Amino acid sequence: MSLAIYPGSFDPITKGHIDVLKKAAKIFDKVIIAVSVNPAKKAMFSIEDRIDMIKESVNDIAGVEVDYFEGLTAKYAKDKGANAIIRGLRAVSDFEYEMQMAQMNNSLYDEIETVFLVPKSKYNFISSSIVKEVSKLGGDVDKFVTAPVSKRLKEYNI
Numbered sequence: 237m238s239l240a241i242y243p244g245s246f247d248p249i250t251k252g253h254i255d256v257l258k259k260a261a262k263i264f265d266k267v268i269i270a271v272s273v274n275p276a277k278k279a280m281f282s283i284e285d286r287i288d289m290i291k292e293s294v295n296d297i298a299g300v301e302v303d304y305f306e307g308l309t310a311k312y313a314k315d316k317g318a319n320a321i322i323r324g325l326r327a328v329s330d331f332e333y334e335m336q337m338a339q340m341n342n343s344l345y346d347e348i349e350t351v352f353l354v355p356k357s358k359y360n361f362i363s364s365s366i367v368k369e370v371s372k373l374g375g376d377v378d379k380f381v382t383a384p385v386s387k388r389l390k391e392y393n394i
Contacts, residue, residue: 240264240351241313242322243272243305247279248385249290250367252359254297256324259353261299264320269294270312271304280368285388292384309337310344321350326360 240260246253246269260267271286281289283304290302305312313321321341323334331352338350362380371377371389378386 237265238263238320239316239318240267240320240322241270241309241316241318242267243270243309243312245274245277245279245364246271246286246290247277247281247364248286248367248381248389249293250359250362250364250381250385251379252324252326252355252362254293254382255355255359256322256353257294257300258297260322260351261297263351264299266299266301267322268301268303268316268318270309271302272309273304273306280392281388289382289385289388293382308344310341310348313341313348314345318348321348323350323352325352325354326363 240263242257242260244253257267257269269290271283271290273283287302287304294300294302309321321338323338325331325334334352341348341350367377367380368389372393377389381389
């Protein structure tokens, strides 16, 4: 069985993330969308909230599991027996950093390959950071995130 890990902070998950996830789910038998715990990053939402929003947002995609992890992505992928790590690329500027990470992960766990997927062009400019900023300033983010995420953003910003 082919298994891919789709790691990220997903703070919050966007429609761009979900587009990449849907593409990965067509390629792999199972995809674990894995929320990374990074104490160095100040997250808007707790791990539990992010997991809940993801589950509510992707429950219609077959072969997807939601989990979280701390530490190295390569170690998590190895522990899960994954064949691949999924990474989304929005722009050429993402590539250099993502390539370095892919090479590092492969050097730590040589059984893992990184698969780069590109979201639909209408999602190329969307990032969790931009969505949070627009939401904080009272903008409508409904076309960039799912209904459960939009609801949580509105609750957070009240």
